Amino acid sequence: MNTNLNNIQDPGFKVPKDYFEHLEASIISHVNLKEKVSDPGFSVPKDYFKNIENDILTKVNKKEPVKVISLFNKKNLIYISGIAAAILLLFNLPTLNTKVTYASLSTETVEDFILNEDYSANDLATLFNDIDLLEEDGFNSISFTDEAMQDYLNNNLELNDLYTE
Amino acid sequence: MLNETVFLQQLKSKNSKEQAFKELVAQYKERLYWHIRHIVKSHDDTDDVLQNTFIKVFKNIDNFKGDSKIYSWMYRIATNEAITHINKNAKRLQITNQETQDLAINNLQSDVYFEGNEIQLKLQEAIATLPEKQQLVFNMKYFQNIKYKDMSEILETSEGALKASYHIATKKIEDYLTKD
Numbered sequence A: 001m002n003t004n005l006n007n008i009q010d011p012g013f014k015v016p017k018d019y020f021e022h023l024e025a026s027i028i029s030h031v032n033l034k035e036k037v038s039d040p041g042f043s044v045p046k047d048y049f050k051n052i053e054n055d056i057l058t059k060v061n062k063k064e065p066v067k068v069i070s071l072f073n074k075k076n077l078i079y080i081s082g083i084a085a086a087i088l089l090l091f092n093l094p095t096l097n098t099k100v101t102y103a104s105l106s107t108e109t110v111e112d113f114i115l116n117e118d119y120s121a122n123d124l125a126t127l128f129n130d131i132d133l134l135e136e137d138g139f140n141s142i143s144f145t146d147e148a149m150q151d152y153l154n155n156n157l158e159l160n161d162l163y164t165e
Numbered sequence B: 001m002l003n004e005t006v007f008l009q010q011l012k013s014k015n016s017k018e019q020a021f022k023e024l025v026a027q028y029k030e031r032l033y034w035h036i037r038h039i040v041k042s043h044d045d046t047d048d049v050l051q052n053t054f055i056k057v058f059k060n061i062d063n064f065k066g067d068s069k070i071y072s073w074m075y076r077i078a079t080n081e082a083i084t085h086i087n088k089n090a091k092r093l094q095i096t097n098q099e100t101q102d103l104a105i106n107n108l109q110s111d112v113y114f115e116g117n118e119i120q121l122k123l124q125e126a127i128a129t130l131p132e133k134q135q136l137v138f139n140m141k142y143f144q145n146i147k148y149k150d151m152s153e154i155l156e157t158s159e160g161a162l163k164a165s166y167h168i169a170t171k172k173i174e175d176y177l178t179k180d
Helices: A019-036 A048-061 A074-092 A107-116 A121-126 A146-156 A159-164 B004-012 B017-040 B043-063 B070-093 B097-108 B118-128 B132-143 B148-155 B159-178
Strands: none
Touching (some): A019 B159, A048 B017, B004 B043, B004 B070, B017 B132, B070 B097, B070 B148, B097 B118, B118 B132, B132 B148
């Protein structure tokens, strides 16, 4: 690098593009305008700035009154009684409070449920354990007539099924 | 005024808040008044906005973190309050913001606190034709001579953009005044 002072011709400063053109136009506009009108023409009431300070400080120090809202006005009573009624209904409506027991279900309801829910014979079998099917419970004590047994077998069994059993 | 950080501490301290705030009002009341007056035009509206501005400053000083100067923070509040005031008036009268400004200029003719002549009134008309931001820049530079550096902090705009904005505004106003 040549550090000889005589060789440094350019100081390195730059100005934005078209700076001098804009500067000239800007100064001329400003000066022309100032010549025409320099004062906006607004005025203020006498002693305004003297008094405004006190006005502001008074307002700032004034404690805002706390607004008291009565719980027992008509509007609030309607709201509160509405909410109370809704809670009472929620816990007391008979449709929401009925306990379902097996005893209260009719045989048709159980049948419809089983048919609609598409339970297979295997699914139903899992609902019973061995104890349910013990002899003492009377499962084997149910008497079937020979005719009823024959009708059942004719209607429900294929010969092939018997072979596979 | 004291060092800004110390002064801010005083404004936030319970014991010295009132005295420091009094000093703040004394220091900035006139500057903020003229800033607001150039936006809303009428003295009565300016008085309302100025008082609201200082009340807001007092209430929010504890939340001010000192990211900018107190001066520019207050100017920002004053600017927002003044613009909100114009918007509220427009809503109340069910007219546009531009119509509200035109109305404010028309009212100047009968305003006892406007002593301007024909050309001064025309200047106000010309300013009202500018977009909101250009109006702010023009008023702050032309009448209040605020430095671009400070204006940049108040309006959160680069100095270059502000200079360009001021130049365009001046040119438009000059054209408006010489068109007839």
